[in-house]
Amino acid sequence: MKRMPILVVLALCSFALHHAKVSAKEPPQASAGITSKQLTLDLGKGVAMNLVLIPAGKFSMGSPEGEEDRQPNEGPQHEVTISKPFYVGVYEVTQEQYGAVTGANPSNFKGAQNPVEQVSCDEAVEFCKKLSAKTGKAVRLPTEAEWEYACRAGTQTRFGVCDKDAALDECAWSAANSERKTHPVGQKKPNAWGLYDMHGNVHEWCNDWYAETYANAGALDPQGPASGTFRVLRGGCWDFNPQSCRSAFRHIFWTSGYRNGTFGFRVAVESK
Numbered sequence: 001m002k003r004m005p006i007l008v009v010l011a012l013c014s015f016a017l018h019h020a021k022v023s024a025k026e027p028p029q030a031s032a033g034i035t036s037k038q039l040t041l042d043l044g045k046g047v048a049m050n051l052v053l054i055p056a057g058k059f060s061m062g063s064p065e066g067e068e069d070r071q072p073n074e075g076p077q078h079e080v081t082i083s084k085p086f087y088v089g090v091y092e093v094t095q096e097q098y099g100a101v102t103g104a105n106p107s108n109f110k111g112a113q114n115p116v117e118q119v120s121c122d123e124a125v126e127f128c129k130k131l132s133a134k135t136g137k138a139v140r141l142p143t144e145a146e147w148e149y150a151c152r153a154g155t156q157t158r159f160g161v162c163d164k165d166a167a168l169d170e171c172a173w174s175a176a177n178s179e180r181k182t183h184p185v186g187q188k189k190p191n192a193w194g195l196y197d198m199h200g201n202v203h204e205w206c207n208d209w210y211a212e213t214y215a216n217a218g219a220l221d222p223q224g225p226a227s228g229t230f231r232v233l234r235g236g237c238w239d240f241n242p243q244s245c246r247s248a249f250r251h252i253f254w255t256s257g258y259r260n261g262t263f264g265f266r267v268a269v270e271s272k
């Protein structure tokens with residue numbers, strides 16, 4: 001692969017210019033106390049990736065015992081501190097973006113603005129390494145804690161955008177409305193921090209090894225177990241029921257090299 005010129009553009013409110021092919025609206029103005037900073041990465045070949053700065057803060061990770069459809073591995077619910085702001089992708093990584101960085105498109109459901117799928121965790125990590133080299137930024141998969149924190153965007157309800165399964169139609173592609181396929185990113189309602197498709201469309205790889213319980217989870221910037229057999233995916237997908245798109249739901253049982261038409265990802269970038 002040719003080495004591409006490094007070009008990183010920090011921009012405020014600029015990503016409509018860079019993402020004109022996507023039908024998504026711009027994220028709403030952040031609420032009080034929340035920064036509206038955005039980061040745009042130039043992937044080359046006229047392709048950009050937009051990220052939004054997620055503020056440091058605390059949240060309750062996992063679901064309360066009384067939550068409808070709760071699974072045992074979502075507990076115990078515990079307070080987590082995210083000590084540093086970090087950028088996270090506004091959208092799932094698209095096929096156009098994946099192709100610009102790797103030259104490949106393994107997806108079952110072809111579409112430049114559809115999320116890339118049929119990507120293993122190892123391949124997602126490799127994408128991050130290549131994008132880091134291209135941009136000079138520290139690009140990586142989000143931790144499971146970062147993912148859930150970003151998904152919730154200050155909420156403690158079952159979903160980060162809405163709280164009823166029926167209302168999820170407005171904010172996620174699940175088995176209830178997907179017609180059994182992925183859809184272009186950014187067509188549903190974003191959460192309060194301007195993130196689209198955190199619920200549904202494709203499952204999203206996280207960096208953590210899977211732990212069956214949060215009993216031994218750290219409270220400060222948890223990274224998950226030091227080693228393990230399975231990785232974790234979050235957010236549910238086009239092939240899962242709405243209840244499996246809940247903020248706390250954890251999809252596991254998949255090794256780092258396994259790929260599937262429901263598996264995609266979004267990236268995180270260190271803010272400093």
Ligand SMILES: [Ca+2]
Nearest residue numbers: 197200202235
């Ligand atoms: Ca998703």
